[in-house]
Amino acid sequence: MPQHPFIIHQQPAAVHIDDGRSTMEVSPLWLRERTQAPDQLEPMTQQRLFDSHAIDDALTLKKAEPVGTDRVSLSFSDGHEEVYDLTALAQELGNTAPFPAAEPWDSSLDQQRVRFDWVRVQQDNAYFKASLSAYLQYGYLILYNVPTDPERILEVGSHFGYVKETNFGRYFEVYSRPTGNDLAYRSVALGPHTDNPYRNPVPGIQLLHCLVNETSGGLSTLADSLKVLEQLRAETPEGYELLKRTPVRFRFVDAGTELTTQRTMIQTDDHGNPTGVHYSPRLDALPLLSDADTRLFHQARQRLGQLFSDPAYEARFTLNAGELMMFDNSRVLHGRTSYDPSEGHRHLQGCYLDADGPRERYASLQKLHQTTEEVA
Incomplete structure (x- = not known):
């Protein structure tokens, strides 16, 4: 049976092409651009050796002859002839990226699924790949056995991706200090939020590494926006759509910096599916809409905040010394409970990574595994 x-x-x-419901003719332009011929593609990078934008827009298919069940010989009006592997061509259809799909979660998620030993992550590629898979599925990880010496966070960050420098530096210190330029540097509670929604681009991933924790408070909280957005959309589809399409101003100001940008609160992919949020009640501003739409917008963002703080959707835990949490900054909202600095010291270090690092690492390990299998 053909596998295409x-x-x-x-x-x-x-x-x-037959998708089981209907058939559609495939354009000769689409087929010609997806040549598999070795003289048309650079072998290692698979980048084209010709300008596909220059193909004649009147291109036609002159010949199409099956070769067995999984190949076809095609001839085009520009003179190009080639035998295509239809199984390989089918991989061009839809999303065939070899990454684990995101799995929305709530408070019932077994936390052992996202806990990994940092020592073993460095030593065992299969275990490292499992940690990357968990991150791509759930949007966060907790690493333990991470040494608590300063700047160790940069080593961890570089293992999972690429550290992104901001106005806070390559990494930043999180402990109570009255003169800090962000509420994170106080001992007050921080509600669920995403970091730096005022920045373009927004940091993709955040790491927080606990060096010292001598307090009974300061519990870390995480909530999955994908799960919460399912509920919001079910409750108020009109409000959900308003948050999805209406740009909001986010602004950060301190003594030496001012950053402002506009973006929607609900982040989507190119197909309109939610991938996360931009959410920080300390930094946003209501958009100028009609009174009716302003009230609907506010009601929707208000409900969004209620759901993010609902224990049914929240993971709440103590981040102990030697533990590090890494989370998708747009998908997984983070916060903390208040704490009393007179109880003892609480010191975390944080940094940001570009969003695509874990996917690159996962793909590299996938290729390494395939190469190892071929050699064996």
Whole structure:
């Protein structure tokens, strides 16, 4: 049985695709651009050796002949002839990226699924890949056995991706100090939020490494926006759509910096599916809309905040010395309870990574595994 959805027609020459519900003719332009010929693609990078934008827009298919069940010989009006592997061509359809799919979670998530030993992560590629898989599924990790010497966070960050420097530096210190330029540097409670929504681009990943924790308070909280958005959309689809399409101003000001940008509160992919949020009640401003839409917008963001703080959606835990949490800054909102600095010292270090680091690491380990299998 063929492992592809293509149907070959010889007279007239055409290639159709059957998705089980309907059929559609595949444009000769689409087929020509996806050449698999070695003289058309650079072997290592698989980048084209020709300008696909320069293909004649009147290109036609002159010949289409099946070769067995999984290949087809195609001839085009520009003179190019090639035998295509239809199984490989099928991989061009839809999202075939070899990454674990995101799994929305709530407070019932077994925390052992996201806890990994930092020592073993460095030594065992299969274990490292498992940690990356968990991160891509759930949007966060907790690493333990992380040494508490200063700047160790940069080593961890570099293992999972690329450290992003901001106005806070390559990394930043989180402990109670009255003169700090952010409420994170106080002992007050911090509600669920995403960091730096005023920045373009927004930092993709945040790491927080606990060096010392001598307090009974200061519990860390995490909430998955994907799960919360499912509930918000079910309750108020009109409000959900308003948050998805209406830009909001986010602004940060301190003695030496001012950063302002506009973006929607609900972040989506190119297909309109939610991937996270930009959420920080300390930094946003209501957009100028009609009175009715302003009230609906406010009601929707108000409900969003209630759901983020709902124990049913929240993971709450003590981040102990030697533990580090890494989370998708847009997908997973973080916060903390208040604490009393007179009880003892609480000192964390934080840094940001670009969002694509864990995917790159996962793909590299996948290729390494495939190469190892081929050699074996």
